[in-house]
Amino acid sequence: MRTVMVAMGVLGLAVSSAALAQGMQDFRLVNRTGYDIREVYVSPTSTDSWEEDVMGKDFFGNGTFVDINFHPATSACEYDLKVVYTDDEEAVWEDFDLCTITAITLFYDNKTRTTTAEYE
Numbered sequence: 314m315r316t317v318m319v320a321m322g323v324l325g326l327a328v329s330s331a332a333l334a335q336g337m338q339d340f341r342l343v344n345r346t347g348y349d350i351r352e353v354y355v356s357p358t359s360t361d362s363w364e365e366d367v368m369g370k371d372f373f374g375n376g377t378f379v380d381i382n383f384h385p386a387t388s389a390c391e392y393d394l395k396v397v398y399t400d401d402e403e404a405v406w407e408d409f410d411l412c413t414i415t416a417i418t419l420f421y422d423n424k425t426r427t428t429t430a431e432y433e
Contacts, residue, residue: 337390339383340380340411342381342394342417343377343378344378344419345375345420345421346398346420347375348375348400348421349372349373349399350399351397353379353394353396354393354394354396355381355392355393356393357391357393367379372399390411390412396428404428416432418430418431418432
């Protein structure tokens with residue numbers, strides 16, 4: 314059974330203008346956990362809802378990636394990320410600045426039993 318590391322802070326440039334944010338939130342999510350992921354949720358930090366699973370009916374296999382694209386009119390930059398594995402375990406991160414991030418790679422450490430995320 315996996316445990317997760319929650320709330321990884323994000324460093325980066327502060328982008329406050331909504332005009333600058335439009336279309337900048339798209340990113341690549343890479344799965345290097347060793348496990349398949351069934352659901353992926355990306356939600357503005359300012360909301361309390363996870364909204365819809367961006368994977369739909371598909372799953373996200375280990376060693377693969379998915380490109381997550383936002384509607385061009387989207388203006389928020391700060392987002393939370395949640396993944397649900399095929400065994401129903403979850404990992405959650407808060408406050409990713411998607412206006413400055415182009416890729417997030419997920420890892421699982423069997424020794425510490427934690428899921429972590431690195432971003433660029």
